[in-house]
Amino acid sequence: MVVFECVACGAALTVPVARVDFPDHAHHSVGNGVRGMPDLVGPGTYAARPGEIAVAPGDVRGVSWIPGRLEGDCCGVTGRDGPNLACACGREVATRVSDCSLWSVVWLEPAAVRAAGRPEPVTDWAELDWRSPLPAEGDEWWHDRMGIAAGVALAGVLACAGETHVVAAAGPVADTFGRLLDAWLPPVAPVRTLAVAGPGLAAAADVLLVPRHPHTGEVWPVDGTVVPIGAELWRWLARDGEQPVIPPTGGRWERFLRDDPLPRRPEQVTVNLSVAHRVLRFGDVRLS
Ligand SMILES: [Zn+2]
Secondary structure, eight states: OEEEEETTTOOBOBOOBEEEOOOTTTTOOOTTTOOSOOBSSOTTEEEEETTEEEEOGGGBOSEEEOTTOOOOSSSSOOOTTSOOEEETTSOEEEEEEOOTTSOBEEEEOTTTEEEEEOOOOOOOGGGSOOSSOOSOTTOTTHHHHHHHHHHHHHHHHHHHHTTSEEEEOTTHHIIIIIHHHHHHSOSOSSEEEEEEOBTTBOOOOSEEEEEBOTTTOOBOOOSSEEEEEOHHHHHHHHOTTOOOSSOSSSOOOHHHHHHSOOOSSOSOOOOOHHHHHHHHHHTOOOOO
């Protein structure tokens, strides 16, 4: 694990944290004015890609607000005016985001911090656990995360498709993307096939939905045209028989969950189409 330090004075700015894949939903808001948004990354972890380092707000240490940088919308701060957290030495080091509809997070300034310590060894693909219950019981944000991830995935498939038509493999892939692909792509030859492939799951299709490593973000190595997706969405698409312990729709008071168990596997992931549009429009499609 590593501790992020201030480059100016060496002070520790986080607790020890371990790397996780950069979440697809990082820059996509939820709903209109949804309060009490959860953390973008879990405690004890960080996510990074060029120019961005995200940590959970509870893992940050030794910083204070920067006066005049506390602008937001109606429920908190967005960091729209630049970094709003400073190290005790005065260096601007991070931006706290805590406003409505936005995932709660602290973005560290890459030029103002450095990682100290030894990163944990990378877990081999074969050693990753794909079968333990996921997500955690009572995770009311699962549908939002998966809808956004599916929107990003749909954009990737459309980018691969070009002027061809794509037919999704039967099962969760077709249930999730089939109708949308029929609607968005011209119903003309040539037709390409879409399937999910990854650890323990080989598939012969023209376009493959493959997982990113949940820690490093490395794309599952396979030949062919691939659309990398987050491990959480991949599990749902690939493990048809898996039974995540979450309500199929919305949330319910915990005491009622105890008395009235709900079906464990959500019946479908609803693709967030505004996310797909946005990703296609701005070209933020991760392909390999
Ligand atoms: Zn400092």
